[in-house]
Each structure stands twice: as structure tokens, then as C-alpha cells.
Amino acid sequence: xxxxxxxxxPGDGIGPEVTRAxxxxxxxxxVLDHLEFFEVEMGERVFAAGDSRGMSDEAIATIEETGLLYxxxxxxxxxxxxxxxxxxxxxxxxxxxxxxxxxxxxxxETVYSKAGVPVDFYVIRENIExxxxxxxxxxxxDVVECKRLISAPGSDQVHRAAFRLARRLGIEKVHCGHKxxxxxxxxxxxxxxxxxxxxxxxxxxxxxxxxxxLCMKLVLAPQDYQMVVLTNLQGDIVSDLAAGLVGGLGFAxxxxxxxxxxxxxxxxxxxxDIAGQxxxxxxxxxxxxxxxxxxxxxxxxxxxxENALLKTLEDGVHTGDFGDRATASGTSAFAKAIIxxxxxxxxxxxxxxxxxxxxxxxxxxxxxxxxxxxxTFTQVRSRPVGADLYLESTLxxxxxxxxxxxxxxxxxxxxxxxxxxxxxxxxxxxxxxxxVDYWRVRFELRDRSREMGQGPVxxxxxxxxxxxxxxxxxxxxxFDGRRGYSLAQGQ
Ligand code: NAI
Numbered sequence: 001x002x003x004x005x006x007x008x009x010p011g012d013g014i015g016p017e018v019t020r021a022x023x024x025x026x027x028x029x030x031v032l033d034h035l036e037f038f039e040v041e042m043g044e045r046v047f048a049a050g051d052s053r054g055m056s057d058e059a060i061a062t063i064e065e066t067g068l069l070y071x072x073x074x075x076x077x078x079x080x081x082x083x084x085x086x087x088x089x090x091x092x093x094x095x096x097x098x099x100x101x102x103x104x105x106x107x108x109e110t111v112y113s114k115a116g117v118p119v120d121f122y123v124i125r126e127n128i129e130x131x132x133x134x135x136x137x138x139x140x141x142d143v144v145e146c147k148r149l150i151s152a153p154g155s156d157q158v159h160r161a162a163f164r165l166a167r168r169l170g171i172e173k174v175h176c177g178h179k180x181x182x183x184x185x186x187x188x189x190x191x192x193x194x195x196x197x198x199x200x201x202x203x204x205x206x207x208x209x210x211x212x213x214l215c216m217k218l219v220l221a222p223q224d225y226q227m228v229v230l231t232n233l234q235g236d237i238v239s240d241l242a243a244g245l246v247g248g249l250g251f252a253x254x255x256x257x258x259x260x261x262x263x264x265x266x267x268x269x270x271x272x273d274i275a276g277q278x279x280x281x282x283x284x285x286x287x288x289x290x291x292x293x294x295x296x297x298x299x300x301x302x303x304x305x306e307n308a309l310l311k312t313l314e315d316g317v318h319t320g321d322f323g324d325r326a327t328a329s330g331t332s333a334f335a336k337a338i339i340x341x342x343x344x345x346x347x348x349x350x351x352x353x354x355x356x357x358x359x360x361x362x363x364x365x366x367x368x369x370x371x372x373x374x375x376t377f378t379q380v381r382s383r384p385v386g387a388d389l390y391l392e393s394t395l396x397x398x399x400x401x402x403x404x405x406x407x408x409x410x411x412x413x414x415x416x417x418x419x420x421x422x423x424x425x426x427x428x429x430x431x432x433x434x435x436v437d438y439w440r441v442r443f444e445l446r447d448r449s450r451e452m453g454q455g456p457v458x459x460x461x462x463x464x465x466x467x468x469x470x471x472x473x474x475x476x477x478x479f480d481g482r483r484g485y486s487l488a489q490g491q
Pocket of ligand 1: 014018072073074075076077086250265266267268269270271272273274279280281282284321
């Protein structure tokens with residue numbers, strides 16, 4: 001029987017120690033009878049050798065061939081051209097859904113464990129879009145912007161991945177966290193798509209929850225949640241909040257799921273302060289390995305190892321980062337304790353189900369021959385109806401408005417609104433609104449029924465740019481007759 005192939009990157013700092021510990025456990029549980037791991041070179045050594053990608057050509061070829069990567073933490077060089085490999089990998093390979101499981105573990109004392117409140121939920125975070133495109137510009141002396149992009153197909157992918165996982169895990173209810181009350185278009189789209197995709201999973205209940213309320217509710221009653229799906233930045237923050245509920249980042253596994261390539265990794269870093277000392281806790285990487293086993297259908301081995309880990313923790317075996325320091329075990333002794341408990345029944349903890357053995361497999365589409373264009377709305381009719389021009393100016397609203405009206409006099413457009421930091425100041429506004437040197441000036445067609453291309457809008461911008469620095473430009477469009485732009489606060 002041929003084995004399923006997986007790329008293995010031990011990483012930097014404590015990476016090799018925790019990876020060895022995890023591989024020993026996987027081996028003892030019989031996982032290596034079904035999976036073959038290929039070690040690849042990634043991380044600090046590759047950066048130091050002058051490769052700003054932080055991974056060798058061979059590593060890239062192996063990851064692309066296997067479609068699965070099990071990785072330890074990797075250091076990102078501070079300064080210089082090197083970018084975080086962890087972030088680059090997820091984006092480059094389209095690993096669009098970050099899956100993290102947060103559960104109370106026996107022997108790991110938290111506020112909730114002491115109160116007898118069980119914590120067991122998943123956070124599914126969109127991994128590619130949002131402000132994580134890092135598209136930033138300094139627009140004026142005083143203002144910088146970061147573009148926050150949310151796409152319909154990007155949202156669909158992460159919602160579908162969440163619902164599929166929920167169904168596989170027997171999760172009954174999925175929440176969508178958002179801020180659609182303020183970001184009506186971007187978070188509104190993410191939320192709309194959640195409800196649309198949910199229709200394909202009628203067996204799963206849904207609820208949406210505003211992100212700030214979600215944070216409070218997760219702290220007050222984490223037991224009310226089974227799975228929450230979130231946009232990238234909100235998901236990033238909620239993930240760490242959730243890690244705090246179960247005892248810290250050392251206990252939180254993470255999977256990055258894509259159509260072609262999926263990455264399973266510990267969420268903590270390289271811990272240079274304890275590297276090479278046999279002190280590191282391998283739990284996060286081991287739990288990530290269990291997510292990987294379940295991803296490829298090795299439910300029996302995953303269940304057996306998870307129960308052995310739970311029993312080890314319940315028996316009070318622990319590394320130095322939690323529990324009584326005087327009785328702490330080293331990384332290798334901790335792994336040995338897990339191995340000794342493989343196949344044992346748990347004590348008080350109910351443990352997890354151990355299904356029958358199944359041969360591992362993973363569904364993977366053909367290797368694409370060109371970059372895939374993902375789309376959701378293909379039949380939309382859009383038409384330009386005006387433009388928002390962004391100007392650098394320290395003039396007062398009324399004075400700037402006079403200039404704008406004069407400059408647009410003999411064009412198809414009329415000035416309809418001006419705002420500063422999103423708050424309307426013309427045609428009306430409050431004298432108490434403080435302004436910065438960055439104005440949004442909105443022009444709309446005088447005759448809304450008129451059909452036009454982009455040309456007249458660009459001509460208007462050119463005319464204004466002769467007198468004022470235009471720092472940004474956004475066409476205003478209708479999509480199937482519906483406004484494709486937000487109104488200013490107070491408009
Ligand atoms: P860190 O997570 O490496 O360390 C923070 C603290 O937690 C340290 O005191 C460390 O000893 C402790 N710690 C972390 N993991 C532990 C474990 N498994 N067992 C016991 N103690 C543990 O975060 P830091 O110091 O901010 O980052 C160090 C390096 O790691 C940086 O180069 C950073 O870029 C990289 N990093 C890599 C990540 C990844 O590969 N996914 C994630 C986060 C950071």
C-alpha cells in the first residue's frame with residue numbers, strides 16, 4: 001500500500017525539539033505505517049543563506065507535490081527583505097481558512113476549569129483578505145490608509161470550509177462574527193455570504209453576532225459557542241482571546257486549509273529563550289498534527305493519540321510552562337509519557353471517540369496551469385454614476401466646496417457631498433467636527449439617467465488635479481441599479 005506523502009519542516013528555535021517529540025508520538029501510534037514525511041529546509045538558515053523567501057526550491061517543490069505541510073515555528077528576520085514565511089505560505093498557496101480549536105484540557109488550570117465551565121469551540125478565520133493584504137499608502141502629510149478588501153468568493157470559500165468542518169465534527173451551530181453595523185458593505189458582504197452558503201447546510205443552525213459583543217460573550221459564557229467564523233483581523237484577535245480562555249497559545253493547534261495545499265502548524269513562536277534546553281511544550285504542535293490526521297481521515301490514530309495526551313495531562317505530567325515548576329518534565333519525557341499512555345482509558349475526562357481504522361486520503365484538484373480566478377457574481381450590470389475624489393487640503397469645508405463647485409461647473413457632474421474622516425461637512429455638518437488634511441469630495445451625475453464610460457470622470461479629476469493634489473480616486477458605480485458606495489456619517 002502506498003503511503004500518503006507529507007512535507008515536514010521542523011522550523012527554528014524550539015521547532016526541532018517539539019517536532020521530534022511529536023514525530024516520536026506519531027510513530028509510536030502507528031501513523032508512519034500510513035504516512036511518509038519528507039523533511040524540507042525552511043526558516044532562519046535559508047534566510048541567512050540569502051534567500052529572502054526563507055525556503056529552498058526543493059522545499060517548495062516538495063510542498064507543492066505533497067499538498068500537505070506539517071511545520072514547526074519559524075523565525076522571521078527583523079529588518080531586511082525577509083517576510084514572515086508563516087504569512088507568505090498561507091497567501092501564496094491560497095490556504096484561505098485558518099482553523100483553530102480551543103478546548104479545556106485536563107491538568108491545565110484556567111479560570112474556567114476552576115469554575116467547572118467547559119470550553120470547546122473552533123475559530124475559523126479568513127486567512128488571505130482584509131487588511132492583511134498590507135496595501136498601505138501615506139496619502140497626505142497627516143494621513144495614511146490601509147485598504148481593507150473583502151471579496152464574495154473569498155468569503156464563500158471560508159464559510160463553506162467552516163460549514164463542511166462543522167458537519168464533519170457534528171457541530172450543531174455556527175456563528176458569524178462581524179461589524180456589519182458599521183462596515184455595512186465589507187462586513188455586510190461577509191455576513192451576506194455566510195447566510196447564502198448556510199443554505200447548503202440546513203442541518204446546521206446559524207447566528208450572527210457583532211464582534212465586540214462576541215468578545216464579551218466568549219469571556220462570559222464560552223460554553224455557548226461551538227464554531228465562530230470571522231474575517232482576518234477580527235479572527236486574529238478573537239483567536240488569541242480564545243487561546244487565553246484555555247491556558248495560552250501553547251495549547252492551541254492551528255490548520256490552514258486550502259483547495260490545493262494545507263498547512264498544519266503550532267501557533268506559538270520559536271521561543272529562543274528556551275531553545276535547545278528540552279523545556280518546550282510540544283502540545284500545540286501535537287494537537288496541530290491531530291488536526292492533520294483528521295484532515296486526511298486518520299480518525300483512529302488521532303483519537304488514540306488525543307486520549308493519550310489527555311491522560312498524560314490528567315495524570316499531572318507537564319512541561320515547565322504550566323503547572324508546578326518543581327515537578328516539570330522535559331520535552332522528551334513529556335512525549336515519552338504520552339507514548340506510554342497510548343491505548344489507555346482515561347480517568348475522569350470523557351476523552352474522544354476512537355473510530356475504526358481507515359486508510360488516509362486527501363481530495364485535491366488537478367494542479368492548475370494558470371492562476372485560478374475565483375468568482376461569485378458573474379452576471380452583474382454596473383455603470384459609473386460619479387466619483388469620490390480624495391484631496392490633500394487644509395481649507396475649510398465651505399471654501400473648498402466653492403472651489404469644487406466652480407471647477408465642476410461645465411462638466412456632467414455636481415458636487416453632492418464632502419466629508420472628512422467619513423463625517424459629512426458639506427452641504428451640512430457640525431462646527432465641532434475636527435478635520436484633518438484629507439478630504440473626500442463626492443461628484444455625482446447631474447442627469448442620473450445618463451450613460452457614460454469612465455472618461456468624463458477622469459477628465460474631471462484631471463481638471464481638479466491642476467489646482468489641488470488628488471491623492472486618491474474612487475469611481476462611484478451602481479451594480480444592477482443598486483448603490484455601490486457608502487454614504488457619509490450624517491448624510
Ligand atoms: P514565542 O511564542 O516564541 O515566545 C513567547 C513566550 O512563550 C516565550 O517566553 C517562550 O519561551 C514561550 N513559549 C512559546 N512557545 C512555547 C512552548 N511550546 N513551550 C514553552 N514555552 C513556550 O513568541 P516571540 O518571542 O514573540 O517570537 C519568537 C520568534 O518566533 C520570532 O522570530 C517570531 O517571528 C517567531 N514566530 C513564529 C511563529 C510561527 O512560526 N507560526 C508564530 C509567532 C512567532
